[in-house]
């Protein structure tokens with residue numbers, strides 16, 4: 552993979568991620584300030600890919616001064632956590648602090664809560680997938696050290712570039728986009744991607760409305776006046792407003808489709824998830840882990856509908872049933 556010059560001083564690096572269908576994460580090099588926006592997964596392949604693409608610019612990974620991360624997902628921060636060992640500063644959106652505290656609190660009971668979630672979501676038949684993979688839910692993970700928190704609306708200059716922080720919770724609570732007004736560029740992270748829809752999910756043990764937040768965050772950026780959108784994956788694109796509107800329509804259609812499944816009477820999260828259409832692959836051939844992601848995405852939609860008063864929820868023998876009011 553080869554780096555691509557976006558402007559004289561902004562370079563798009565393609566950090567490989569061959570085990571993931573997305574194939575790569577974009578890392579953006581701001582040459583004058585030796586800054587990266589996002590990195591990639593914590594793999595040898597990713598590290599080599601990044602090093603090789605920095606080389607034509609006379610840089611080694613340890614020459615980087617700071618990394619700004621759009622959100623705390625492994626495909627954006629994993630490699631940053633390795634680079635951080637060389638003393639590189641990490642900057643992230645202010646909400647990352649709250650998010651990390653929440654995750655640390657959850658780690659202690661994650662295994663128990665995950666099993667309980669299968670009951671609540673009506674996925675009892677999948678429990679063996681969790682019990683035989685108990686080691687995945689280890690509680691000794693240390694949160695990433697963040698050196699500077701960026702507030703929503705904060706403006707700063709790095710080298711020749713003016714940047715403004717736009718907090719865009721939804722795909723992830725702490726997600727930020729960065730606007731470079733002078734060049735009419737938006738670094739959109741995973742908030743808006745050109746083709747795929749970002750995963751918007753909710754676990755049973757959390758109590759917020761990620762879909763509501765996501766839709767508001769789409770509204771928040773739809774009128775940002777830019778020519779170039781530099782996302783976290785896929786490819787560079789230009790049509791921000793039509794794309795945000797497409798995404799809003801996508802979720803409105805999903806909400807309608809889910810409500811329709813409730814016309815046959817009360818359904819669990821797994822019932823609804825198994826009845827709606829999925830772009831990636833049909834429900835019956837999804838692995839347990841993909842079904843689990845689909846279930847949390849389904850729950851995010853049902854939670855939103857419940858908040859809007861369009862569906863109601865009742866608990867029967869530790870399982871939630873959703874129905875039309």
Ligand SMILES: [Zn+2]
Nearest residue numbers: 624626741783
């Ligand atoms: Zn990503």
